[in-house]
Amino acid sequence: xxxxxxxxxxxxxxxxxxxxxxxxxxxxxxxxxxxxxxxxxxxxxxxxxxxxxxxxxxxxxxxxxxxxxxxxxxxxxxxxxxxxxxxxxxxxxxxxxxxxxxxxxxxxxxxxxx
Amino acid sequence: xxxxxxxxxxxxxxxxxxxxxxxxxxxxxxxxxxxxxxxxxxxxxxxxxxxxxxxxxxxxxxxxxxxxxxxxxxxxxxxxxxxxxxxxxxxxxxxxxxxxxxxxxxxxxxxxxx
Numbered sequence: 463x464x465x466x467x468x469x470x471x472x473x474x475x476x477x478x479x480x481x482x483x484x485x486x487x488x489x490x491x492x493x494x495x496x497x498x499x500x501x502x503x504x505x506x507x508x509x510x511x512x513x514x515x516x517x518x519x520x521x522x523x524x525x526x527x528x529x530x531x532x533x534x535x536x537x538x539x540x541x542x543x544x545x546x547x548x549x550x551x552x553x554x555x556x557x558x559x560x561x562x563x564x565x566x567x568x569x570x571x572x573x574x575x576x
Numbered sequence: 577x578x579x580x581x582x583x584x585x586x587x588x589x590x591x592x593x594x595x596x597x598x599x600x601x602x603x604x605x606x607x608x609x610x611x612x613x614x615x616x617x618x619x620x621x622x623x624x625x626x627x628x629x630x631x632x633x634x635x636x637x638x639x640x641x642x643x644x645x646x647x648x649x650x651x652x653x654x655x656x657x658x659x660x661x662x663x664x665x666x667x668x669x670x671x672x673x674x675x676x677x678x679x680x681x682x683x684x685x686x687x688x689x690x
Contacts, residue, residue, distance in 0.1 A: 503683060505665065518675075552619055554620075560673065563673075565620075
C-alpha cells in the first residue's frame with residue numbers, strides 16, 4: 463500500500479506553462495507538506511497544511527499556490543514556470559495532533575523546465 | 577535562523593566497518609532531531625527521531641545520539657552493509673505537531689564497498 467503518493471512522477475514542460483502536482487496520503491494524517499529539493503540536493507520546506515488550513519508559507523513566489531481540498535490531499539499549482547523551478551518536489555505528511563512524530567515522504571515529482 | 581550542517585558530504589567505507597555520521601545545528605531550541613535515509617530517485621524514509629529530552633534512540637544496527645546543548649547529533653551504523661549505501665539526512669524540528677517545521681542538512685552520501 464502506498465502511504466504518500468504523488469503524481470506525476472516526472473514532469474517536463476516549457477517555460478511559461480502552468481502545471482499541477484497532486485499528493486494524496488492514506489495514513490490518516492492531518493498535516494501535509496510540500497518540500498523542494500534543488501540541484502544541490504538541498505531540501506527546503508515550502509508549505510504545510512493542517513486540516514486544510516495553511517500553517518507554513520516559506521518565502522515562496524506567488525506563482526506557487528497550494529490547495530488542500532481535504533486533509534488527505536495537498537496539491538501544488540505552479541503558474542508561469544521558470545527555469546529555476548526545475549527541482550524535485552516532495553510531499554510529506556504527519557500526525558499534527560501528536561507531538562514528535564516523523565514525517566512520511568512521497569517519492570517526489572521531478573520537474574524539468576525546458 | 578537555524579542552520580544544519582553535515583560533514584563530510586560523501587563517505588566511502590568497506591563492508592563491515594562501523595561508522596559515525598555527524599550532524600550539527602546552530603539553534604538548540606528544538607523539539608526533536610530526525611535522521612532520514614534517501615535512496616536514489618526515492619523519497620525520504622524516517623530512520624530515527626530523538627526528542628529534545630532524550631539522549632539517544634536505537635533501531636537495529638542504527639543508534640542516534642543527541643547533545644542539544646552543544647548542537648550535535650551522531651548516527652552510528654554498526655557492521656555496515658552494501659545495502660546501507662544511500663544519502664543520510666539530518667533534520668531538526670523547531671516546533672512539533674501541527675506546526676512542525678523541519679530544517680534539513682545537505683546530507684551525507686554513503687557508499688559501502690563489498
